[in-house]
Amino acid sequence: MFGLSQKDTRFLFIVIALTLLTPFLLNPFPTDSALAQFNAGYPALMQRFAIYGLMAIGFNILFGLTGYLSFGHAAFLGIGSYAAVWMFKLLSMNVLPAIILATLLAGLFALVIGYISLRRSGIYFSILTLAFAEMSYRLAYSVFTPITNGETGLQLNLKDPRILDAAPTSASLPVPSLFGLEMNSSWTLDLGPWDFTFNVGYYFCAVVAILGFYLSLRIFRSPFGLMLRAIKSNQNRLNYTGLNSRPYTLAAFVISGMYAGLAGGLLAAMDPLAGAERMQWTASGEVVLMTIMGGVGTLMGPVLGAGFIKYAENIFSKINESILHSWFSWLPDGLEDAVVWVFARFVGEGWHLTLGLMFMIIVIALPGGLVEGGQRIARLFRRKSEDAPSATPAE
Amino acid sequence: MDALFLQILNGLEKGGAYALIAMGLTLIFGTLGVVNFAHGALFMIGAFVAVTMQRIFNFSLEIVDATQKDFLGNPLKVKVPYVIEWFGDGFGGFLIDWSVPLAILLAIPVMMLVGFVMERGLIKHFYKRPHADQILVTFGLAIVLQEIVKYFFGANPIPTPAPSDYRGTIEMAIFGLNLSYPVWRLIYFFFSAAVIAAVFAFLQFTTFGMVVRAGMADRETVGLLGIDIDRRFTLMFGIAAAVAGLAGVMYTPILSPNYHMGMDFLVLSFVVVVVGGMGSLSGAVAAGFLLGILQAFASMNEVKSLIPGIDQIIIYLVAIVILLTRPRGLLGRKGVMED
Numbered sequence: 001m002f003g004l005s006q007k008d009t010r011f012l013f014i015v016i017a018l019t020l021l022t023p024f025l026l027n028p029f030p031t032d033s034a035l036a037q038f039n040a041g042y043p044a045l046m047q048r049f050a051i052y053g054l055m056a057i058g059f060n061i062l063f064g065l066t067g068y069l070s071f072g073h074a075a076f077l078g079i080g081s082y083a084a085v086w087m088f089k090l091l092s093m094n095v096l097p098a099i100i101l102a103t104l105l106a107g108l109f110a111l112v113i114g115y116i117s118l119r120r121s122g123i124y125f126s127i128l129t130l131a132f133a134e135m136s137y138r139l140a141y142s143v144f145t146p147i148t149n150g151e152t153g154l155q156l157n158l159k160d161p162r163i164l165d166a167a168p169t170s171a172s173l174p175v176p177s178l179f180g181l182e183m184n185s186s187w188t189l190d191l192g193p194w195d196f197t198f199n200v201g202y203y204f205c206a207v208v209a210i211l212g213f214y215l216s217l218r219i220f221r222s223p224f225g226l227m228l229r230a231i232k233s234n235q236n237r238l239n240y241t242g243l244n245s246r247p248y249t250l251a252a253f254v255i256s257g258m259y260a261g262l263a264g265g266l267l268a269a270m271d272p273l274a275g276a277e278r279m280q281w282t283a284s285g286e287v288v289l290m291t292i293m294g295g296v297g298t299l300m301g302p303v304l305g306a307g308f309i310k311y312a313e314n315i316f317s318k319i320n321e322s323i324l325h326s327w328f329s330w331l332p333d334g335l336e337d338a339v340v341w342v343f344a345r346f347v348g349e350g351w352h353l354t355l356g357l358m359f360m361i362i363v364i365a366l367p368g369g370l371v372e373g374g375q376r377i378a379r380l381f382r383r384k385s386e387d388a389p390s391a392t393p394a395e
Numbered sequence: 396m397d398a399l400f401l402q403i404l405n406g407l408e409k410g411g412a413y414a415l416i417a418m419g420l421t422l423i424f425g426t427l428g429v430v431n432f433a434h435g436a437l438f439m440i441g442a443f444v445a446v447t448m449q450r451i452f453n454f455s456l457e458i459v460d461a462t463q464k465d466f467l468g469n470p471l472k473v474k475v476p477y478v479i480e481w482f483g484d485g486f487g488g489f490l491i492d493w494s495v496p497l498a499i500l501l502a503i504p505v506m507m508l509v510g511f512v513m514e515r516g517l518i519k520h521f522y523k524r525p526h527a528d529q530i531l532v533t534f535g536l537a538i539v540l541q542e543i544v545k546y547f548f549g550a551n552p553i554p555t556p557a558p559s560d561y562r563g564t565i566e567m568a569i570f571g572l573n574l575s576y577p578v579w580r581l582i583y584f585f586f587s588a589a590v591i592a593a594v595f596a597f598l599q600f601t602t603f604g605m606v607v608r609a610g611m612a613d614r615e616t617v618g619l620l621g622i623d624i625d626r627r628f629t630l631m632f633g634i635a636a637a638v639a640g641l642a643g644v645m646y647t648p649i650l651s652p653n654y655h656m657g658m659d660f661l662v663l664s665f666v667v668v669v670v671g672g673m674g675s676l677s678g679a680v681a682a683g684f685l686l687g688i689l690q691a692f693a694s695m696n697e698v699k700s701l702i703p704g705i706d707q708i709i710i711y712l713v714a715i716v717i718l719l720t721r722p723r724g725l726l727g728r729k730g731v732m733e734d
Contacts, residue, residue: 069527116719123430123526124718127669130662131711138711143704281662285534292531345546353542359535363528364520 008217015213015300019206022046023196030193037319040311043186043199044270048310050205051266054212056290056302058259061216062252063288064297065225067232071126071284072113072133076106076257078140078279080264082147085154085274092164093174095183095204099265106261107254114253118246121235133284140276153275176269178204183269201270208266212259213303219255220299228252260287293362295369304370312358316351320344397572402691408580408649410687411587415642416660417667417679418591419635425611425674426628429518430526432533435661436540437636440509441502441643442652443544446553448498452478452491493558495647502640510636514629537657545654552651557582562648579648586645590638591680597634598676607631611674666714672727682725686710 004012018025027041040046055077063069080102087098117128140148148154156173165174175182183201219225230238231245238245268274277283286309294305324340324347331339346354366373416438423431455474463471479487490497517536521529556562557579564575598604610617610624617624643652650656667686671678692698693709705712717725 116715120718120722123669123673124722124724127666128715128718131666131714134662135708135711138707139704142707282658289531289534292527296527350542350546352538356535356538356542360517360532360539363532363535367524367528 002214003218004221008221011299012214012217016210019050019210020203022049022202022206023198027194027196031195032193037323038315040315041197043184043197043202045310045314046199046202047205047266047270048314049307050202050209051263051270052287052290052306052310053303054205054209054266055260055263055287056294056306057209057212057216058256058263059287060256060291060297060299060302061219061228061259062256063291064302065220065228065232066249066252068118068121068249068253069123069126069288070117070129070253070256071281071288072117072129072131073256073260073287074279074281074283075113075133075136076110076260077264077267077283078136078274078276079109080106080261081268081274081278082140082154082264083261084265084268085156085272086147088156088162088176088268088272089154089160090163092162093176094164095176095178095265095269098176098269099208099262102265102268103258103262106264107258110254110257110261111250114250114257118249118253130281130284133279134281137276137279137281140279148274148276150276153273156272173272176272205266205270208262212262213299217299224248224251289359293359293369295371298369298371301369301371308358308370309355312351312355316347316354317349319347321348397574398695398697399692400572401574401576402695403688404574404576404581404584405694406688406691407584407684408687409690410684411584412642412646412660412683413664413667413687414680414683415587415590416639416664417671417683418594418676419639419642420664420668421671421674421676421679422594422631422635422638424668425676426607426631427514427518427522429521430529430533431518432530432661433513433537433540434533434635434639435657435659435664436537437506437509437639437657438643438646438660439544439652439654439657440540441506441640442555442647442656443548443643444502444505444640445495445498445555445644445647446548446652448501449491449494449555452476452494454478456480495555495557495644498644499641502644503637506637506640507633509640510633511629513636514632518632519629537661541654541657548654550654552653554651555647557648583645583649587642590641594634594638595676603627603630663710666710670714670717670724672724674728675724675726678724678726685725686713689713 002009002012023041023046025041026046027039029035029039031039040049055073059070059073080099083102083105084095084098087101091097113129113132117125117132120128141150158171158173162174175184177183178200181200183204184199186197186199189196189198219228227245227248231249235245264274264278267278290305290309291302292305293308294303295301321340321344324343325336328336328339328343344350346357362369362373366376368375416434419437420431420434423429423434453476455476457472458475458480459470460473463473465471476487476491478490481487482490513536517532518529521532561578561582563578565578565581567574567576598608606617606622606624607627610622610627614624643656663686667682668679670686671680671682689709690706694706699706721727
């Protein structure tokens with residue numbers, strides 16, 4: 001179905017099901033329980049999972065298939081955000097024109113940057129992309145302030161023209177919407193002790209992310225994808241057969257840049273605000289880390305990596321000492337303080353420490369990233385009972 | 396003309412820091428083939444060795460000073476650093492005043508030790524792994540080191556002044572030009588030049604250095620000659636860590652150390668290494684000074700008014716131009732890190 005093999009179709013349906021059921025899956029703990037802290041099923045975080053997952057999927061098309069490690073993808077994310085906010089300011093609060101322009105503009109920038117950067121390979125390519133991204137970041141802060149609004153960031157304003165929309169009736173800022181369906185509206189389902197939130201914005205992001213995932217699945221299985229893999233395994237040999245590999249790498253670069261621009265547009269659609277810090281090299285590095293952590297060149301890996309890092313960032317950083325005290329209150333007094341002191345170093349403001357340790361542990365123990373971890377577990381189960389179906393898809 | 400010369404001096408100081416870090420990175424890459432994203436953290440640790448030295452010398456005891464009274468007429472308690480109590484005002488005061496330069500003595504063994512532990516404990520297992528893995532694991536290590544330093548020293552920059560005699564500016568008359576320039580920045584340039592010269596001399600004129608250079612060129616053959624090249628490379632890692640640490644120690648009076656200063660320098664140092672050419676020591680040094688000076692020129696008001704924003708992007712712009720015109724950087728060798 002959809003031009004996919006049976007196995008891939010099943011895989012796609014699993015992904016769709018998981019994505020649509022996310023509000024349930026990420027909210028396993030009752031709202032009042034002590035473990036509710038670990039629930040990730042609130043709209044802002046779920047949107048981030050979908051958006052950064054989408055960006056990592058796109059990054060993986062470049063890095064996972066061709067092996068070209070770009071250190072400048074955050075530039076496209078930032079460009080997408082700025083483009084989307086400008087569309088909200090000038091044209092309409094409808095998200096569709098915003099994300100379309102975000103994707104196209106990022107693609108245009110990717111075409112120029114890719115055309116220049118792809119003249120070199122290896123680390124020289126990485127540094128070229130890094131240089132372009134840092135230049136965009138610094139220019140967004142300084143010279144392009146009229147377009148980017150500098151340090152304050154680009155925001156909506158009541159006086160914006162918005163030529164397609166009706167004149168504002170209330171004094172509050174308008175909200176991005178899809179033909180009247182406002183992005184920040186949610187519906188809560190009370191089910192006993194559980195609260196499940198269904199957010200329009202998340203489902204919009206999820207649908208876009210699924211479409212992006214489907215496209216990447218098609219690219220992975222296509223002759224074009226094979227060509228990209230050939231570039232990764234031996235570019236010299238490919239060139240000696242008389243093929244020019246540059247158009248293929250450039251196409252991959254532009255596609256992944258457009259994914260990043262789309263992700264940036266979605267970020268702006270969820271929260272109509274764009275700042276230059278989205279283009280900083282740390283943001284580019286984050287995508288690289290997501291992809292490596294999840295598993296380079298696998299379909300699901302980058303999404304898992306993105307989810308993992310965003311989860312750590314949002315959940316661990318929120319836990320503070322009083323929450324820890326409530327968890328360990330059953331311990332004897334002195335021991336409780338000691339345990340809380342140790343754990344407090346790893347959560348709250350110290351969540352970076354957890355993140356750093358996790359990077360190290362995953363690279364040391366699981367060179368193939370989280371996907372390899374899943375495969376190892378699956379293999380363990382399969383060895384025990386030969387006919388049990390595998391828990392994780394092969395890719 | 397004065398301003399032009401002043402900018403060259405400015406660039407030399409910044410270029411010195413870039414060159415020292417980039418040289419360490421290149422040493423590690425050239426010997427062990429490891430891309431070390433934790434190198435910025437080593438620079439940062441060096442800076443905090445200076446902070447520690449300052450704290451140690453300022454470690455005080457409280458004594459009752461009978462000569463001074465507070466406003467109620469009670470004898471005032473004053474804090475007196477132990478070193479002044481032990482050695483008197485002269486030598487003790489000298490120690491406190493000179494804590495930054497003296498920290499060099501502490502930094503060399505400490506940084507060597509940090510380097511050894513890092514190499515033997517972690518990096519050793521990553522020689523044969525892909526560069527992406529090396530980047531991820533050293534990046535993780537850098538975050539962990541940052542957080543540890545943040546825990547002990549807090550998130551705010553800690554002022555660490557230079558010795559009082561070297562805080563002001565110096566008036567110089569060179570080629571008939573009268574220049575005033577911060578003394579410490581001048582010292583930093585000479586210091587970095589001396590360290591660079593020492594490392595080059597060590598590699599060029601000692602038997603040990605000869606073996607290391609041979610190992611960089613052809614590791615296997617050196618191994619066949621019965622030389623334990625791994626042990627020497629570990630020592631080179633220690634030396635590279637010490638060079639980064641020294642760069643950090645001496646930089647503290649120019650930039651008050653904070654826990655993320657390493658990351659800020661790391662990216663620029665990578666650009667410097669690549670512009671110089673991966674694996675080329677002299678390339679790294681040349682590119683460091685070149686980019687430092689160009690950055691200084693671009694921050695001149697005349698240039699900024701001509702091309703707005705140029706001071707922000709000059710390094711990256713130059714990097715792009717050099718990489719497009721010289722495929723392997725200024726002095727890079729063929730076939731290094733190109734796949």
